[in-house]
Amino acid sequence: MRIILIFLIFFGNLSVYAQCEKSPLKPFQDNNLWGLTDGLNHIKIKPFAKSLLDCNSYEIDHHFYENISFKTRHNYTLFQENKILHFTNEEIDSIVLNHHDAYLLKNNKKGLVRRGVAIMKIMYDDIKPSLNESYIVSLNGKSGVINHLGKIVVPVEYEEIYPDFDYEYGKEKFNWRALKAGKQTIFRDTDYYLSKSKTSKTVKTGLKN
Structure with missing residues (x-):
């Protein structure tokens, strides 16, 4: 059972990674931790997260941007258009990505981060x-x-x-x-x-x- 779980996590992360191929920043893994690198393999964010949750890249005016979510033990981290946002486990339950949006969920309520800017509280x-x-x-x-x-x-x-x-x-x-x-x-x-x-x-x- 443990082997199957490891298999699913590994290939699930590979699938998420593939979605970011056109993004200026790409996830990479080192010693079981995830960070971000640019197209020249320069490390932009040192590995810090246990899990790569979701990833998509989107194009605006012929420029590609990233929408990436990570999970550590106590925090969620969101990267959008070179901006970093951190949320504790007490603040949100999960993050759902869609194009240039990230929906923040807590107790069946939703908030919104759009292109790196939090524009709605978690209340809807x-x-x-x-x-x-x-x-x-x-x-x-x-x-x-x-x-x-x-x-x-x-x-x-x-x-x-x-x-x-x-x-x-x-x-x-x-x-x-x-x-x-x-x-x-x-x-x-x-x-x-x-x-x-x-x-x-x-x-x-x-x-x-």
């Missing part, structure tokens, strides 16, 4: 990526919208939310329609636009929600 029942690089979040049966900077665009108090493709679409503004008790309200996200010539800027907002 669910977080779903949506259009305009925003997220529809839910809490206690109600929904809202948080944008890519961690700003609450639509308060978490509505029954239904969907993007508005018609309202001032020609002006490249992005809007959301939210329904509550049969009444519709329109919210505009002023931080991002539909035009590809306009790009979002990364702002360190911290856990502000």
Whole structure:
């Protein structure tokens, strides 16, 4: 049984490692500990972690970035776009990676780290990526919208939310329609636009929600 477990761990780590082949930073193992090296095999992070949990690389504007999670005995460590974030076992139960996002889970609640910036506290029942690089979040049966900077665009108090493709679409503004008790309200996200010539800027907002 122990041999089978070692086999599964070994080949599981190899599979995770393979997902990072295009990443600027790559996991490597030394004396049963994991660290990070660059494409020239220069050690960037000395081996420190017992487990390599998950890894994916993603491309933005023709540049590849890493999204890698590790586990030590007492901590989780996340690497995104050359940024390092540490979380204790008391702070989170696990990390789930998806593209440039990392979902932090604790007691069936979710928070979010996006491109190396923690933009949502661990407090939501669910977080779903949506259009305009925003997220529809839910809490206690109600929904809202948080944008890519961690700003609450639509308060978490509505029954239904969907993007508005018609309202001032020609002006490249992005809007959301939210329904509550049969009444519709329109919210505009002023931080991002539909035009590809306009790009979002990364702002360190911290856990502000």
